[in-house]
Amino acid sequence: MVQSGAPSASFPEGLADDVSSAPFALRCSRCRRTATHTLSAACSEDFAPLEVQLDLDVIAAECARPGVAAPRGIWRYGALLPIATTARLPWHVGGTPLRRAKRLGKALGLRDVWVKDDTVNPTGSFKDRPTAIAVSRAQALGLSSIGCASTGNLAAATAAAGAIAQLPTYVLVPSHLGLAKLAAPRALGARVIAIDGTYDHVNRIANLLADRRGWGFVNINLRPFYTEGSKTLAFEVAEDLGWQTPDRIILPLGSGALLCAVAKGFSEVDAVGWLEESRPTRFVGSQPVGCAPIVDAFASGAEAPSPVRNPTTIAESLAIGDPASGREALAVIRGSGGSADAPSTDDVLEAIALLGSTEGIFVEPAGGTVVATAKRLAATGVIDPDEKVVLALTGSGLKTPGVLHAVSAPAVAPNLRAVEGILLANGWSGSTPIPPSTTQGRTTAW
Amino acid sequence: MVTVYFTSAIRQRTGDYETTIDYAGDVQGLLRLLANRYGPQLAEALTSPQSGGGGLPGYVNIYVDGTDIRHLQALATPVGADATVDLVPAVSGG
Ligand SMILES: Cc1ncc(COP(=O)(O)O)c(C=O)c1O
Secondary structure: OOOOOOOOOOOEEEEOOOOOOOOOOEEEEOOOOOOOOOOOEEEOOOOEEEEEOOOOOHHHHOOOOOOOOOOHHHHEEEHHHOOOOOOOOOOOOOOHHHHHHHOHHEEEHOOOOEEHHHOOOOOOOOHHHHHHHHHHHHHHHHHOEEEEEEOOOHHHHHHHHHOOOOOOEEEEEEOOHHHHHHHHHHHHEEEEEEOOOOOHHHHHHHHHHHHOOOOOEOOOOOHHHHHHHHHHHHHHHHHOOOOOOOOOEEOOOOOOOOOHHHHHHHHHHOOHHHHHHHOOOOOEEEEOOOOOHHHHHHHHHOOOOOOOOOOOOOOOOOOOOOOOOOOHHOOOOOOOHEEOOOOOOOHHHHHHHHHHHOOOOEOOOHHHHHHHHHHHHHHHOOOOOOOOOOEEEEEEEEHOOHHHHHHHHOOOOOOOOHHHHHHHHHOOOOOOOOOOOHHHHHHHHH | EEEEEEEEHHHHHHHOOEEOOOEEEEHHHHHHHHHOOOHHHHHHHHHHOOOOOOOOOOOEEEEEEOOHHHOOOOOOOOOOOOOOEEEEEEEOOO
């Protein structure tokens, strides 16, 4: 923790009375001017995105890696987060497992595959990480209400955080979302507004609404803090690999914010000297066919994505036609020597099943997209079999059962013979059946 | 009357959440009028060199009657006499 120092002119926030926040400044990512408005995501000079810039020199000098006594979860990395202890939302988020995926690796022909299982966050997706930080910031600013524009997962995360912070919470979503994604935020107490339009319509309206009401929308006017939360996924991956970064990490792309945040996270742990050695990581972004503006721009060499007007994909959480961090994500991917890939719907569904049956993890299509990309890149030799590869599994399949309709089983009559018939018809006779004579005898004895 | 909504950093610059303008033409012409009203710096920032191509602003999305002008005719998109135009910094994701 940062324990000393008066506020400095270049890093005005995060020192003095809130000594436990990382020292930081809110700056324009392009012109580097310090922001004049605290509740904003864009520079008032050139309208480019604002970002949180940590004073990494001070942190390097004063903060060691978190010790064994520090509990797992996002606040373990408080030294690298722009939130004072007093404003931290008391919500256990993160600290999710990074698992060696030997069986999946074998199926892919890769020897060192790891999965970051963020499906086990409280509301079933990585979105709890950015939301926890954004809502903590809302508390620090004393905001009266919070909200978000969501493709589904963020809605539940914001609703849960709003319940814990006891703030009125407004959740704007496209009305075509699956039942689970609409029901969860309602059950968590949010005021849900389902808009008849695409995510990009929802996002535009949320932008206008948040500003006019002075509400803190986690992915809009609190966005610089929101993306700070996603960094914690990178911190956990690095720590759980023994303070190393992987050779390659494959992440799903919606707006591109997660990928950029993970890159920022790796570079920050490197800059403060927490890594055993500084190694380059290739970033791979994955979007499904039907909504792949960042992948298309990567392929065509464009600097920025062209928006997709009507996304058509089963991966509704990735159905962002106009990815706001697309330009930045492309720069990270290209700068790292990575790539971008768009698997088909069939590839995604197959990958969900492959991951489930090898590792026992049930993901939504965003996770299937990532696994499908790993499979495609392994098959074409882009990934070397000995590389250390991390796959980011960002959302649980329990919220998107609808996509698996095609593989749902027909109902069977409630008797043993009918079930045995199903076993026979499918060739599911893996274990030794009880001999018919014995079965018969027992049945009559009863 | 054309209604123009400003938000976030753009609203910080204009000081207004919205304005109405007696106008019909295209987006380019509308931006020129807004520059007269709020100063040339605004129009300059709106059409900065961070262009997404075709002279479009890079960090600002412009919507005419709810549709992003990149799906229409970019800066040449018609603006009807009763149109609603939203100027929104490009932030999203979630
Ligand atoms: C499960 C899941 N994975 C990935 C993403 C994409 O994240 P980003 O928009 O930061 O690229 C989202 C949401 O947008 C999501 O819900």
